[in-house]
Amino acid sequence: MLRSKSxxxxxxxxxxxxxxxxxxxxxxxxxxxxxxxxGQPADQQISARLCEPGxxxxxxxxxxxxxHGITYDRNYWDIxxxxxxxxxxxxxxxALKAKFAxxxxxxxxxxxxxxxxxxxxxIDSNAHTVHQLIQGVRSGAIRRSGGxxxxxxxxxxxxxxxxxxxxxxxxxxxxxxxxxTGATHGLTTIDxxxxxxxxxxxxxxDPRFGPxxxxxxxxxxxxxxxxxxxxxxxxxVDPAVVAYDEMTKGTVTSAEIQTYPLILNEPLDIxxxxxxxxxxxxxxxxxxxxxxxxxxxxxELIAFEAPHLGPNVPSxxxxxxxxxxxxxxxxxxxxxxxxxxxxxxxxxxxx
Numbered sequence: 239m240l241r242s243k244s245x246x247x248x249x250x251x252x253x254x255x256x257x258x259x260x261x262x263x264x265x266x267x268x269x270x271x272x273x274x275x276x277g278q279p280a281d282q283q284i285s286a287r288l289c290e291p292g293x294x295x296x297x298x299x300x301x302x303x304x305x306h307g308i309t310y311d312r313n314y315w316d317i318x319x320x321x322x323x324x325x326x327x328x329x330x331x332x333a334l335k336a337k338f339a340x341x342x343x344x345x346x347x348x349x350x351x352x353x354x355x356x357x358x359x360x361i362d363s364n365a366h367t368v369h370q371l372i373q374g375v376r377s378g379a380i381r382r383s384g385g386x387x388x389x390x391x392x393x394x395x396x397x398x399x400x401x402x403x404x405x406x407x408x409x410x411x412x413x414x415x416x417x418x419t420g421a422t423h424g425l426t427t428i429d430x431x432x433x434x435x436x437x438x439x440x441x442x443x444d445p446r447f448g449p450x451x452x453x454x455x456x457x458x459x460x461x462x463x464x465x466x467x468x469x470x471x472x473x474x475v476d477p478a479v480v481a482y483d484e485m486t487k488g489t490v491t492s493a494e495i496q497t498y499p500l501i502l503n504e505p506l507d508i509x510x511x512x513x514x515x516x517x518x519x520x521x522x523x524x525x526x527x528x529x530x531x532x533x534x535x536x537x538e539l540i541a542f543e544a545p546h547l548g549p550n551v552p553s554x555x556x557x558x559x560x561x562x563x564x565x566x567x568x569x570x571x572x573x574x575x576x577x578x579x580x581x582x583x584x585x586x587x588x589x
Contacts (some may be wrong), residue, residue, distance in 0.1 A: 268285075274351025307396045327572055341380070408508055424530040458492060514554065
């Protein structure tokens with residue numbers, strides 16, 4: 239497997255955890271300078287949050303690099319429970335309990351990462367910048383708390399983050415496994431006739447961002463009150479979670495989504511084990527009659543996706559989360575899919 243040996247400058251800041259008890263998660267923010275394409279200067283920044291499952295003893299040797307979808311940021315992987323005050327919606331917490339480290343990424347143009355001109359934030363620059371972050375892990379610029387490098391790196395995507403994962407794993411072949419959540423090669427035409435998510439408008443016009451945000455008109459977000467329809471419907475969810483989602487929503491660029499037919503038709507060549515998981519009621523990607531994938535049977539989902547992933551995938555496994563919509567992490571039964579993913583990782587890729 240090809241892995242880059244280049245060294246990247248890393249800016250890291252340890253997040254204060256107070257007097258953390260032994261075994262408490264250890265988290266810190268990291269930032270890596272990146273270029274948007276080959277031959278361009280590394281004048282942008284990708285930010286991420288690295289968490290390891292304990293402040294004492296040996297740190298985890300397997301790192302899950304988790305990549306969010308459109309109009310979200312890295313916090314998608316660590317959603318709080320506003321009603322029950324549990325960690326039921328946090329993939330990060332579930333991974334830490336299973337003794338995996340996580341690196342939750344703000345994709346380029348999202349969260350704390352750089353916001354270049356929106357026209358430059360594309361599927362290609364997303365894959366290229368995530369690749370450079372993984373280079374930082376492989377080179378040891380992003381290290382375990384004990385000082386060593388991570389032995390195993392797994393790329394985990396959701397929705398557009400899964401599309402980014404397709405491209406990154408195909409073009410750079412630098413990870414040990416791939417987990418694809420909330421995405422298939424069958425995008426339903428009824429809910430996504432042109433822009434994948436209907437009702438997007440300039441983020442600068444939204445109260446969450448406003449004209450002082452500095453975002454150019456190509457940065458878009460969902461209109462107020464539309465999050466449930468766009469990402470949850472028809473699943474049952476806690477209204478307080480949807481309200482939190484609205485309060486913390488992010489952006490997408492028009493350049494990221496205008497080329498989605500080309501994204502779906504790009505030949506892939508993934509050469510590592512793949513795990514597919516999706517919500518049974520995902521209206522963006524499920525429904526054969528609408529051009530989507532079959533999401534009621536794991537075997538049918540694998541058969542649908544396998545031809546698109548390339549001829550060199552050594553294995554494909556799948557799990558369908560019952561009664562779940564597109565956003566899987568905030569589903570009431572999200573822990574079922576957390577368990578399926580983490581169990582597969584333990585059986586498939588951990589040393």
